[in-house]
Amino acid sequence: MTDVVPEIATADGPPRRGRPPVxxxxxxxxxxxxxxxxxxxxxxxxxxxxxxxxxxQAAGVSERTFWRYFPHKESCVEPLLTRSVDAFCAVLxxxxxxxxxxxxxxxxxxxxxxxxxxxxxDAVLDVVRLTHGEPALRAVYLMLHERAEAALVDVLAxxxxxxxxxxDVRVQAAAMSAVLRVATDDVAQATVGGVTADMLxxxxxxxxxxxxxxxxxLAQAVGG
Amino acid sequence: MTDVVPEIATADGPPRRGRPPVxxxxxxxxxxxxxxxxxxxxxxxxxxxxxxxxxxQAAGVSERTFWRYFPHKESCVEPLLTRSVDAFCAVLxxxxxxxxxxxxxxxxxxxxxxxxxxxxxDAVLDVVRLTHGEPALRAVYLMLHERAEAALVDVLAxxxxxxxxxxDVRVQAAAMSAVLRVATDDVAQATVGGVTADMLxxxxxxxxxxxxxxxxxLAQAVGG
DNA sequence: CAATTATTGGCAGCATCTGCCAAGAAGCGC
DNA sequence: GCGCTTCTTGGCAGATGCTGCCAATAATTG
Numbered sequence: 001m002t003d004v005v006p007e008i009a010t011a012d013g014p015p016r017r018g019r020p021p022v023x024x025x026x027x028x029x030x031x032x033x034x035x036x037x038x039x040x041x042x043x044x045x046x047x048x049x050x051x052x053x054x055x056x057q058a059a060g061v062s063e064r065t066f067w068r069y070f071p072h073k074e075s076c077v078e079p080l081l082t083r084s085v086d087a088f089c090a091v092l093x094x095x096x097x098x099x100x101x102x103x104x105x106x107x108x109x110x111x112x113x114x115x116x117x118x119x120x121x122d123a124v125l126d127v128v129r130l131t132h133g134e135p136a137l138r139a140v141y142l143m144l145h146e147r148a149e150a151a152l153v154d155v156l157a158x159x160x161x162x163x164x165x166x167x168d169v170r171v172q173a174a175a176m177s178a179v180l181r182v183a184t185d186d187v188a189q190a191t192v193g194g195v196t197a198d199m200l201x202x203x204x205x206x207x208x209x210x211x212x213x214x215x216x217x218l219a220q221a222v223g224g
Numbered sequence: 225m226t227d228v229v230p231e232i233a234t235a236d237g238p239p240r241r242g243r244p245p246v247x248x249x250x251x252x253x254x255x256x257x258x259x260x261x262x263x264x265x266x267x268x269x270x271x272x273x274x275x276x277x278x279x280x281q282a283a284g285v286s287e288r289t290f291w292r293y294f295p296h297k298e299s300c301v302e303p304l305l306t307r308s309v310d311a312f313c314a315v316l317x318x319x320x321x322x323x324x325x326x327x328x329x330x331x332x333x334x335x336x337x338x339x340x341x342x343x344x345x346d347a348v349l350d351v352v353r354l355t356h357g358e359p360a361l362r363a364v365y366l367m368l369h370e371r372a373e374a375a376l377v378d379v380l381a382x383x384x385x386x387x388x389x390x391x392d393v394r395v396q397a398a399a400m401s402a403v404l405r406v407a408t409d410d411v412a413q414a415t416v417g418g419v420t421a422d423m424l425x426x427x428x429x430x431x432x433x434x435x436x437x438x439x440x441x442l443a444q445a446v447g448g
Numbered sequence: 449c450a451a452t453t454a455t456t457g458g459c460a461g462c463a464t465c466t467g468c469c470a471a472g473a474a475g476c477g478c
Numbered sequence: 479g480c481g482c483t484t485c486t487t488g489g490c491a492g493a494t495g496c497t498g499c500c501a502a503t504a505a506t507t508g
Contacts, residue, residue, distance in 0.1 A: 018484025019474040051463065062488045067465060138370075139363035146366065167410060171434045174402035182398045186391060210395045214438065242453025243505040275494065286457045291496060 031069055031079045034059040036120075038076030039127055047074065047134050074136040077127045081144050084112050084124050088180055089151040097159065101215060102208040111187065111203040112195075121195060128188035142181075149177040175214045183207040255293055255303045258283040260344075262300030263351055271298065271358050298360040301351045305368050307337050308348050312404055313375040321383065325439060326432040335411060335427040336419075349419060352412035366405075373401040399438045407431040 037058040041050040052073045056066035070076050091109045095101065112124055131138040152173035157164035164170075187203040261282040265274045276297045280290035294300050315333045319325065337345050355362040376397035381388035411427040 015476085016484090017476055017482075019476090019486075021485060052465085053463085064466095064488050064490095065486080068487085071465080073464080135367065139367055142366040142370065143359065143363055146362075167406070167430065167434070170406050170410075171403055171438070174406045175399040175438055178398035178402040179395055182391070182394050186394075206391065210391070214395075214399055216440075239507085240453090241451075241507055243455075245454060276496080277494085288457050288459095288497095289455080292456085295496085297495075 027069075028079065034061070034066065034069060035076050035079040036123060038073070039080060039123055039130070042077070042130055042134070042137070043126055047136055074140050077130075077137055077140055078144065080120065080124055080127055081141060083120065084184070085144055085148045085180075087112075089148055089155075092152060092155050095155070095159070100212075102212050105204060105208040105211075109204055109208075111200045111207065112184070125188045125191055125195060128184060129192065132185075145177050145181050148180070149173050152176050172215070176211060179210045179214055180207065183210060251293075252303070258285070258290065258293060259300050259303040260347060262297070263304060263347055263354070266301070266354055266358070266361070267350055271360055298364050301354075301361055301364055302368065304344070304347055304351055305365060307344065308408070309368055309372045309404075311337055313372055313379075316376060316379050319379070319383070324436075326436050329428060329432040329435075333428055333432075335424045335431065336408070345419060349412045349415055352408060353416065356409075369401050369405050372404070373397050376400050396439065400435060403434045403438055404431065407434060 034055065038050070038055045041055060041058060050073070052066055053063050055073065055076060056063045059066070061069075070078075088109070091105065094108060095104050099107075112121055127137070128141070131141045150173075153164050153169055156162075156173055156176075157166065157169050160169060162169050183203060183206055186206070187199065190203075191199055258279065262274070262279045265279060265282060274297070276290055277287050279297065279300060280287040283290065285293075294302075312333070315329065318332060319328050323331075336348055351361070352365070355365045374397075377388050377393055380386075380397050380400075381390065381393050384393060386393050407427060407430055410430070411423065414427075415423055
């Protein structure tokens with residue numbers, strides 16, 4: 001967001017000296033890498049059966065730095081899951097004012113993860129499936145969707161010309177994020193034996209249809 | 225659920241001997257009592273600043289039995305929160321087929337908690353407010369609402385004559401539970417300085433209106 | 449009271465997570 | 479290259495979270 005080229009000093013302070021902090025991007029990549037290892041271990045031996053030490057070892061970092069990257073071991077699934085949820089939010093942010101939502105999604109949305117490797121698609125779906133039967137992971141999943149909800153509030157408030165605190169905006173955003181969650185759970189359940197492009201397309205249609213229905217009802221509330 | 229009078233043996237087995245297990249009801253009362261102490265401590269010194277030992281001491285039980293009643297210390301808020309969510313689900317279950325939802329709620333719903341002491345009403349609202357700024361509590365809150373969502377799925381499936389796995393039913397239930405959550409957060413925010421009956425009535429109206437809007441859009445999907 | 453079963457509390461012990469500090473890494477100017 | 483500065487890393491100690499095990503006790507029946 002507020003990036004500056006590392007050469008120049010931050011704002012007007014004294015010129016930077018010493019080792020520069022690692023870039024946020026690199027940090028995210030590190031977290032994602034650990035996340036992949038953690039998810040594999042969680043799937044193999046359950047969450048309770050995997051210790052932080054084990055994850056750290058698998059990822060090739062010390063236990064201490066592992067705990068620096070993740071406050072709780074369950075949050076290891078966050079980097080992978082975020083990719084899926086954030087992709088959806090990004091598409092919503094780019095929703096043109098003169099286009100029906102359903103058409104925009106058909107145009108711009110690739111479900112689960114956008115522009116990502118096949119392995120990550122599988123990994124994300126694995127995590128979603130894991131969240132059933134692993135309450136701790138489910139809690140992380142739900143928290144993530146609530147973060148998405150906050151993003152949707154911003155999008156909808158701007159689109160509807162209402163303050164982001166407006167109750168109608170918040171209801172609409174909550175309903176949309178709930179629909180996204182149900183649809184995601186659904187596609188994860190449907191793809192236990194492997195995922196095909198057809199399935200993802202079906203998911204998009206289902207999601208678009210359900211979202212349209214929710215919005216149809218709510219649009220009347222805000223005079224749409 | 226599968227209750228039997230303690231006098232008689234369970235089913236056809238040998239007649240019961242020895243100390244009978246404590247009733248589920250009494251267990252719930254014990255949990256609720258601990259819950260009240262925990263919430264007070266959480267509010268006073270934060271979740272991180274309150275140890276399980278402290279809660280146990282305040283509630284007058286040993287630490288060991290405390291951990292037997294609650295698997296994680298954050299779940300201490302569950303018994304109190306459950307009262308609120310369960311009350312809503314119970315009202316929904318009693319929703320007559322020939323009545324508009326909004327009218328049924330006006331007739332049968334008392335927001336936050338039904339038939340409970342004033343102190344508990346305040347305590348529930350305190351917890352809801354605490355969930356902002358205390359992510360661990362928020363996670364419990366969200367998990368609870370997802371349990372409510374499952375209950376709503378049953379209600380809606382029966383009402384609409386659809387299987388409970390139907391995607392439309394699940395979407396509708398998810399949207400409703402999301403609306404309940406937003407409305408509850410809203411009333412908690414509005415009642416920081418104390419709650420009056422007027423506020424709760426306003427909350428019911430707001431909830432009823434938002435639910436009607438969500439259902440209006442979704443009803444067309446299932447041919448309502 | 450004896451026998452039986454459930455709950456409780458204490459203790460040991462592993463897992464989770466944090467604070468602190470020393471070692472090393474990566475940039476700077478010389 | 480060599481200092482100088484700042485950041486990251488890893489190791490260690492320690493508090494808290496949480497579980498398994500066992501002895502003590504409570505509540506029931508015969």
